[in-house]
Amino acid sequence: MLYLKEANTEDIEKEWEFISDTPENENGFENRSHGCSREKFEKDILPRFINYSKGIGLKEGHVPQTMLFLWDGDRIVGLFKLRHCLNEFLANGAGHIGYGIKKEYRGKGYATEGLRLTLEMAREIVKEDEVYMSVNKDNPASLRVQLKNGAYIHYEDENEFYTRIPLRPNR
Numbered sequence: 001m002l003y004l005k006e007a008n009t010e011d012i013e014k015e016w017e018f019i020s021d022t023p024e025n026e027n028g029f030e031n032r033s034h035g036c037s038r039e040k041f042e043k044d045i046l047p048r049f050i051n052y053s054k055g056i057g058l059k060e061g062h063v064p065q066t067m068l069f070l071w072d073g074d075r076i077v078g079l080f081k082l083r084h085c086l087n088e089f090l091a092n093g094a095g096h097i098g099y100g101i102k103k104e105y106r107g108k109g110y111a112t113e114g115l116r117l118t119l120e121m122a123r124e125i126v127k128e129d130e131v132y133m134s135v136n137k138d139n140p141a142s143l144r145v146q147l148k149n150g151a152y153i154h155y156e157d158e159n160e161f162y163t164r165i166p167l168r169p170n171r
Contacts, residue, residue, distance in 0.1 A: 001072070001073060002070065002071065002072055002110070002113050002114070002117070003070075003071050003117070004068040004069070004070055004071070004080065004114065004117045004118065004121070005068065005069050005071055006050075006053060006066055006067065006068060006069075007046060007049035007050055007053070007066075007067040007068075007069065008050070009046065009050075011069070011076075012041070012042060012046060014069075014075070014076050015041075015046065015069060015076065016036075016038055016041040016042070016046075017076075018069065018076040018079065018102065019033045019034075019036065019041060019045065019079075020033065020034065020035055020036050020037075020038075020041065021034075021102075022034060022079070022100060022102070029098055029099065029100035030098070033045050049067040052064060052065050052066075052067075053065065053066040053067065055084075061087065061089065063083050063084060063085050063086070063087055063090065064083070064084040064085070065081055065082065065083045065084065066081075066082045066084070066121075066125070067079065067080075067081060068080040068081075068082060068117075068118060068121070070101075070110060070113075070114040070117075072105075072110070076102070077101060077102055077105040077110050077114075078099060078100060078101040078102060078105065078110050078111065078114050079099065079100055080097060080098070080099040080114055080115070080117075080118045081097065081098040081099065082096065082097055082118055082121060082122060082125065082126075083095070083096045083097070083098075084125050084126065085126070085127060085128075086128065086132060090132070091132060093134060094133075094134055095131065095132030095133040095134055095162070095163075096122060096126055096128075096131045096132050096133065097115070097118055097119075097122070097131055097133050098133075099111060099114060099115060099118070101114070106141070107141070111141075111142065111145040112145050112148050112149065115145055115146065115149045116149055119131065119149060119150075119165060119167070122167060123167050123168070126167060128167070129166065129167055129168050130164040130165060130166050130167060131164065131165045131167055132154075132162070132163075132164060133146055133151065133162070133163045133164070133165065134160045134161065134162050134163070135160060135161050135163065136159060136160055137156070137158075137159055137160060137161060143161055143163075146163050146165065147163075149165055150165050150166060151163040151164065151165045152164060152165075
């Protein structure tokens with residue numbers, strides 16, 4: 001059974017393993033905590049994840065962001081970052097949602113279902129009528145995930161597609 005769960009202290013071991021093992025930058029998904037120690041994760045990184053979701057302690061230029069781990073039963077298979085709103089940088093770049101699936105779980109539908117679940121949450125949190133996203137042009141699998149979830153390509157540059165997914169199509 002697939003489900004999303006916000007970063008929390010009860011699942012610290014599995015969350016730390018996922019975060020520390022996830023590459024620093026892969027297919028446009030950034031993880032500045034790659035290789036972190038268990039102690040640093042517990043004392044610094046995890047509290048920041050939890051606080052950022054509440055808008056507490058945000059660095060200048062950052063917006064509230066909820067870190068959502070995608071679970072399949074008792075194992076974490078992916079991570080979805082849901083930004084609650086956009087600033088100019090996000091509106092012209094990464095957008096509302098970023099995600100990464102652990103390498104051994106790719107190609108099995110986890111990203112498609114995880115994005116669907118994240119969009120359900122976004123409907124409650126995001127004020128804009130559309131979710132903004134981006135995807136590297138050399139990552140066609142991720143573009144397919146977005147298209148399967150109702151995305152359309154809004155524009156592109158030489159490196160990325162910038163997509164939109166309507167949240168409230170009847171407005």
